[in-house]
Amino acid sequence: MVMGLIDLKNVTYTYPLADEPSIKDFTYSFEQGKFYAILGANESGKTTLCNIIRGFIPDFFQGELTGEVLFNQEPLSHYTLSELAPYMGYVFQNPFNQITGARDNVFEEIAYGLENLGVAKGDIEKQVKDIMEMTNIMSLADKNPFELSGGQQQRVAFASILALSPDIFIIDEPTSQLDPQESERIFDIIHQLKNAGKTIILVEHKIELISEYADEVLVLEEGRLICSGKKHDVLSDISLKERQIDLPETTLLADALRKAGYNIPEKLITKEEMKAALMAHIKGVSQ
Amino acid sequence: MGEITLPKNRITTLYPLTKCAFSLLIVLVAITTFNIYGKLAILAAINLLAALSGVWQLFNQRLFKSVGILIVLITLLQTFFYPGHDVLFALGRFTATREGLTFALKLGLNLANIGGAIIWLFTVTTEKDFVLALEKQGMSAKASYVVLSTLQMVPVLKKQSQLIMKAQSARGVETEGNVFVRAKAFVPTLIPLVLSSIQGTEERALTLEARGFSLDRPKTYYYDIHPEPRDKMLVTATGILAVAYVIGKVVYWLWV
Ligand SMILES: Nc1ncnc2c1ncn2[C@@H]1O[C@H](COP(=O)(O)OP(=O)(O)OP(=O)(O)O)[C@@H](O)[C@H]1O
Ligand SMILES: [Mg+2]
Numbered sequence: 001m002v003m004g005l006i007d008l009k010n011v012t013y014t015y016p017l018a019d020e021p022s023i024k025d026f027t028y029s030f031e032q033g034k035f036y037a038i039l040g041a042n043e044s045g046k047t048t049l050c051n052i053i054r055g056f057i058p059d060f061f062q063g064e065l066t067g068e069v070l071f072n073q074e075p076l077s078h079y080t081l082s083e084l085a086p087y088m089g090y091v092f093q094n095p096f097n098q099i100t101g102a103r104d105n106v107f108e109e110i111a112y113g114l115e116n117l118g119v120a121k122g123d124i125e126k127q128v129k130d131i132m133e134m135t136n137i138m139s140l141a142d143k144n145p146f147e148l149s150g151g152q153q154q155r156v157a158f159a160s161i162l163a164l165s166p167d168i169f170i171i172d173e174p175t176s177q178l179d180p181q182e183s184e185r186i187f188d189i190i191h192q193l194k195n196a197g198k199t200i201i202l203v204e205h206k207i208e209l210i211s212e213y214a215d216e217v218l219v220l221e222e223g224r225l226i227c228s229g230k231k232h233d234v235l236s237d238i239s240l241k242e243r244q245i246d247l248p249e250t251t252l253l254a255d256a257l258r259k260a261g262y263n264i265p266e267k268l269i270t271k272e273e274m275k276a277a278l279m280a281h282i283k284g285v286s287q
Numbered sequence: 288m289g290e291i292t293l294p295k296n297r298i299t300t301l302y303p304l305t306k307c308a309f310s311l312l313i314v315l316v317a318i319t320t321f322n323i324y325g326k327l328a329i330l331a332a333i334n335l336l337a338a339l340s341g342v343w344q345l346f347n348q349r350l351f352k353s354v355g356i357l358i359v360l361i362t363l364l365q366t367f368f369y370p371g372h373d374v375l376f377a378l379g380r381f382t383a384t385r386e387g388l389t390f391a392l393k394l395g396l397n398l399a400n401i402g403g404a405i406i407w408l409f410t411v412t413t414e415k416d417f418v419l420a421l422e423k424q425g426m427s428a429k430a431s432y433v434v435l436s437t438l439q440m441v442p443v444l445k446k447q448s449q450l451i452m453k454a455q456s457a458r459g460v461e462t463e464g465n466v467f468v469r470a471k472a473f474v475p476t477l478i479p480l481v482l483s484s485i486q487g488t489e490e491r492a493l494t495l496e497a498r499g500f501s502l503d504r505p506k507t508y509y510y511d512i513h514p515e516p517r518d519k520m521l522v523t524a525t526g527i528l529a530v531a532y533v534i535g536k537v538v539y540w541l542w543v
Contacts, residue, residue: 054497056493056496060489060492060493060496080501081493081496081497081501082496082499082500082501082502083502085496085497085498085499085502086499089497090493090497092490092493092494092497094487094490096487097486097487097490097491097494098490098491098494099494100436100491100494100495100498101432101435101436101439101440101491102432102435102436102495103435104415104435104439108509108510111509112498113497113498113499114507114509115506115507115508115509116498116499116500116502116506117499117502117504117507118502118504118505118506118507119507120507121507121509121511124507124509125509144439146439146440146442146443160498161497164498164499
């Protein structure tokens with residue numbers, strides 16, 4: 001087996017007092033520099049999986065964890081939760097609960113992680129400003145983080161993790177409270193992170209954005225990994241529709257066209273790809 | 288936290304622990320002064336200090352809001368009920384005595400002086416600075432986090448509960464009226480609030496870890512404060528004064 005950056009081998013986890021495991025026999029190898037998207041219905045175990053990768057399970061959440069979780073080929077349990085902070089950034093699902101409460105303005109809230117890492121003051125200043133510009137929250141600098149809207153808090157939370165510049169980003173639904181334009185901006189930043197060689201593990205429902213930006217897609221169903229691989233292979237799999245997984249419009253359209261007798265190429269998932277295929281088709285017909 | 292901006296002057300800009308030393312000295316003098324004129328002099332001194340700090344009005348507002356009402360109540364009760372013979376005047380069955388009034392004034396002045404010393408300190412010092420100074424003095428980062436985040440969370444929870452109350456009353460739940468009516472509306476309001484804040488605490492603990500809170504290395508203070516030479520001088524002077532005062536007091540007791 002190829003060793004990745006983060007390896008999970010036969011991981012099963014049951015929350016305390018739960019009857020059934022929330023993650024069942026999960027095996028996967030996450031490689032450096034790739035962008036992974038995790039899909040799945042509500043309660044399918046996406047957040048639980050993130051918590052395992054970040055070490056919150058079993059360090060914080062008790063319960064029963066079996067199997068192996070390796071980070072750089074070393075058991076993740078060799079690190080404390082805070083020790084992992086410079087390496088693994090984690091953006092939580094609920095924006096309100098990621099406001100630390102330790103600082104009374106947005107600038108210092110974003111600087112907080114860097115303060116804990118002991119970064120020099122001048123570097124903190126520059127880094128935080130850059131990040132705030134990138135995430136478009138410069139105007140919030142002096143506001144109390146608790147007095148922001150959900151969407152603003154979500155961007156502050158994301159910025160706070162960006163500021164730490166970790167190698168791995170675990171991001172749980174970062175755009176749930178953002179409008180399409182702001183969501184696009186977040187994806188744009190994630191894309192830049194990937195280009196900078198960062199590893200991204202993202203839980204997200206906005207399937208069109210995933211089809212455009214992700215490398216690999218993992219699909220969870222009731223705690224089990226039912227499908228994984230290159231995004232073109234996974235997202236073009238129309239059988240996922242029956243399993244309540246959202247698929248890109250292109251996949252649905254291609255399927256409908258094929259059923260209507262058109263000869264549409266395999267594995268189209270983005271609108272651009274569909275457009276190109278249709279243009280080629282039209283050209284073929286008109287010739 | 289900090290809706291009111293402090294005037295910047297020679298006193299407010301002192302290091303928090305310097306101001307704390309002043310405050311402690313006042314408390315020390317207040318609890319060892321038994322003479323009513325002495326107590327009045329201390330109250331005057333605190334007022335002078337507040338005026339010099341440029342916060343006289345704010346200071347008195349806060350003092351009144353916190354201990355003022357208590358003082359009025361105590362004065363009334365003690366004046367009438369403290370045992371004494373020297374009757375000042377009578378109201379029906381109740382008689383006001385000079386002994387009662389004196390006792391009441393002393394108690395009230397004690398409250399005003401001790402309360403005043405503390406209120407002055409927190410009127411001229413932000414909680415943020417105070418906690419930071421304590422943390423730099425060796426208080427644990429956990430303790431300072433608890434204080435700071437609690438100060439920030441209280442207004443948030445207050446706002447949330449008001450929102451829920453509004454929603455309740457919009458749904459027809461009676462939220463106004465006597466204590467019992469309000470309690471009936473308030474309890475179901477509080478349960479989800481408390482539950483969600485408990486769950487929030489869990490996640491917030493993880494948020495802190497994700498930001499390296501428990502890392503065992505020296506932290507940077509982006510917002511920072513330092514004692515200046517004059518702070519060292521003033522703290523030393525205050526210390527010497529306190530010691531001299533205690534010695535003087537003891538000597539006086541032994542002699543008289
Ligand atoms: N702290 C917990 N204690 C006990 N059970 C939990 C806990 N957190 C989650 N679960 C259970 O584990 C299962 C998976 O939950 P999880 O939150 O990982 O799903 P999810 O895919 O992230 O869902 P969503 O899309 O709603 O965020 C669910 O059945 C849930 O009830
Ligand atoms: Mg989730």
